[in-house]
Amino acid sequence: MALDDGAVVVPIGGIDPDGVTTPRVIDVPEAWNGWLLYAYGESLGYLDRTPAASVIEARLRESGRGPAAMPPMPVCPAAVEVARRVLTDVAGFSSLPEEAARAGWSVRTLQRRFRAETGLSVTEWVRRARLGVAADLLAAGRDPEWVAHRVGYQTASGFSRVFSARTGVTPGRWRPEGSDGGGHGHGDEPAPPLPAQRTWTRVNGAAVAVWVARGQATVTVGERCHHLRAGHALVLPAGVPNRIRTGAESLVIPVGFRPGGGGVGATVRPADFGPEEQWRLLEASVACYTGLPVRGAADGVDLVLSGAQWEPASADDRLLADLANALAWGDDPQDRALGQWAAAFGVSESRIRRAVREATGMGFAHWQRLARMSSARSRLLHGGSVGKVARDLGYAHVSGFSRAFCAVHGAPPGRCTARKAG
Numbered sequence: 001m002a003l004d005d006g007a008v009v010v011p012i013g014g015i016d017p018d019g020v021t022t023p024r025v026i027d028v029p030e031a032w033n034g035w036l037l038y039a040y041g042e043s044l045g046y047l048d049r050t051p052a053a054s055v056i057e058a059r060l061r062e063s064g065r066g067p068a069a070m071p072p073m074p075v076c077p078a079a080v081e082v083a084r085r086v087l088t089d090v091a092g093f094s095s096l097p098e099e100a101a102r103a104g105w106s107v108r109t110l111q112r113r114f115r116a117e118t119g120l121s122v123t124e125w126v127r128r129a130r131l132g133v134a135a136d137l138l139a140a141g142r143d144p145e146w147v148a149h150r151v152g153y154q155t156a157s158g159f160s161r162v163f164s165a166r167t168g169v170t171p172g173r174w175r176p177e178g179s180d181g182g183g184h185g186h187g188d189e190p191a192p193p194l195p196a197q198r199t200w201t202r203v204n205g206a207a208v209a210v211w212v213a214r215g216q217a218t219v220t221v222g223e224r225c226h227h228l229r230a231g232h233a234l235v236l237p238a239g240v241p242n243r244i245r246t247g248a249e250s251l252v253i254p255v256g257f258r259p260g261g262g263g264v265g266a267t268v269r270p271a272d273f274g275p276e277e278q279w280r281l282l283e284a285s286v287a288c289y290t291g292l293p294v295r296g297a298a299d300g301v302d303l304v305l306s307g308a309q310w311e312p313a314s315a316d317d318r319l320l321a322d323l324a325n326a327l328a329w330g331d332d333p334q335d336r337a338l339g340q341w342a343a344a345f346g347v348s349e350s351r352i353r354r355a356v357r358e359a360t361g362m363g364f365a366h367w368q369r370l371a372r373m374s375s376a377r378s379r380l381l382h383g384g385s386v387g388k389v390a391r392d393l394g395y396a397h398v399s400g401f402s403r404a405f406c407a408v409h410g411a412p413p414g415r416c417t418a419r420k421a422g
Contacts, residue, residue, distance in 0.1 A: 008283050011290050012039045031191045034251060037213055037282075038194055041253050044289055070132035071125050072192050074117040078103040082110070086126055090133045091152035093126050116248075117192045131166055134159070135174060144171035194251060199244045200409055202374035203367065205328020207258040207321070208236045209304040211273070211281045215250025219243075223361055226270060231278060233304045234270040237263065237317065239324035240359050241370060255285040256300020259325070263317030264301075264310065271307030316355035319347065327368065328375040338364055373408035376401070380416045389413070 070087075074080055082099050093099075099122070100110040114122045130151040137147045148159035148171075163171050194215075210219070211233040219226045222240045233255065236242045244252055258264065273281060280298055287297035313321075323341065342349045356367045372393060379389045390401035390413075405413045 008279055008286060008294075009292070010036070010040050010282065010286055011292065012036060012043060029191075034194050034214060034249070035191055037253065038251055041251065044254060071120055071128040072118045074114055075192070075195055076113060076117065078105065079110070079113045079117060082114075082122075083125070083129075086129055087133065090126075090130050091150060093152070096122060117195070119192055127162075131163060134163060134171070135167070138171055138174040147171065194249050196248045196250070197244075197246045197252075199242075200374075200377065201241055201243045201370070202377070203241050203324055203327075203371040204236055204238050204257075205259075205325045205371075205375060207238045207264040207301055208254055209233060209256045209300045210236060210244065211253050211255050211278070211285075211304070213251045213253045213278070213282075215247060217244055217246045217250055217252050219252075221266065222359055224266060226267065228270055231273045231275070232270040233273060233281065234267040234308055235264050235301055235304055235310070237266060237313075237321065239263075239317075239320035239371070240266070241362070241367075253282070253285055254289070254300075255281045255304065256288045256302075258301045259329070263313035263319075263321045264305070265313045265317060267308055267310045269309035271304050273307065316351075316358065319345065319352070320355050320359050323352070324371050327371045328378070369404065370408060373405055376405055376413065377409060377416050380413055386413045 073083055082103055085099075085102075086093055094102075096107050096110065100107045103110060105113070111122055114120060114125055118125055120128070130153075134147050134151045137150060138144065142150075144160065145156040148156040151159070153159035153162075160171055163174075167174065212228045212230050214230050216230070217228045217232075219228060219234065219236075219242065221234075221236055221242045226234060228234070238258075246252055280303060281300070283294050283297045284300035284303055286292055287294035288300055322345065326344075336344075338349050338352060342352055345352075353364050356362060356364050360367055362370070376389050376393055379392065380386065384392070386401070387398055390398045393401065395401040395404075402412055405411075409416070
């Protein structure tokens with residue numbers, strides 16, 4: 001693959017658009033770039049996940065269909081179920097109160113979620129879905145009058161008026177783009193807003209560099225809170241609990257990690273990358289996390305540290321990082337007692353207690369449990385089965401592992417398994 005200077009190819013896994021079986025070049029409007037980056041970030045497994053795939057898949061299905069394309073899919077699972085029921089039986093849409101009750105919401109909440117995630121009211125979303133289904137049926141050669149009744153119109157004339165107003169042609173003359181008769185252009189539906197997001201509170205086994213690609217984010221590292229804007233980047237030290245929160249239309253991307261322990265001091269001032277420099281961060285992320293060869297890509301941690309101000313790593317910082325790395329990726333990440341860890345690292349128990357307390361504000365037992373369950377969640381998101389992860393972490397029974405996991409993350413481990421790759 002040959003790239004122009006400054007170009008970056010970003011792989012996005014887990015996308016399975018119906019009917020796309022051969023390579024296709026799609027001109028993606030700039031408004032959708034945030035969703036593509038969001039889907040890439042989601043595939044790395046660091047978010048407490050809101051699925052991007054259904055939104056991207058809907059956009060791909062729209063490509064080449066013109067202004068009668070399907071409306072964008074909502075994001076949250078309950079709203080997706082409502083949308084799927086509509087598409088399964090587009091003529092049999094229940095009333096708003098019935099659909100809201102099925103989702104366990106009020107009508108107001110259902111309307112608010114659809115508008116926030118698709119830019120459309122439920123009524124408008126259903127209307128566009130009916131026209132999208134009708135366009136597919138017409139393109140397959142179905143009779144316009146049959147289609148009108150199939151998608152819920154009482155008369156063919158009423159359907160024809162609505163369809164013509166939307167597409168500019170009558171149902172009888174409808175042809176999909178690229179077929180005989182020419183196309184109808186591409187309807188650039190606005191992208192739904194990116195959802196607010198967060199990570200779970202976790203202890204990383206390696207230093208991780210993160211970049212605010214758009215919007216704003218609040219990053220808590222130990223007892224420090226950083227309020228960041230687009231272009232800011234910092235390094236999350238290994239061993240120190242951290243969490244990230246973003247508002248709507250905001251996005252944080254990991255750009256690299258430094259494995260093998262070894263301390264990195266706390267960030268005092270984040271790096272600030274201008275728009276003309278940010279492609280280097282994306283390039284570093286792709287090179288680090290996907291295995292794709294990216295010629296000349298910088299190491300993401302070095303790149304961020306070169307522009308940030310941070311405290312020098314102390315001996316205790318290095319000890320904490322080495323402990324976290326052993327818990328996360330060691331060959332024998334058992335639930336060792338404090339004395340066993342002290343003997344393994346050749347230090348006193350009081351030294352470990354002090355290092356953990358001063359860096360995290362936690363007692364050693366609490367910190368060790370969070371570090372082990374952070375490792376468990378990462379292993380699950382990277383393809384490990386619940387049973388294998390439980391055995392790797394030294395649990396004799398899955399039930400015991402599940403109880404420990406729920407106590408830290410508030411959800412069973414089965415909810416955190418990896419998405420299937422596309």
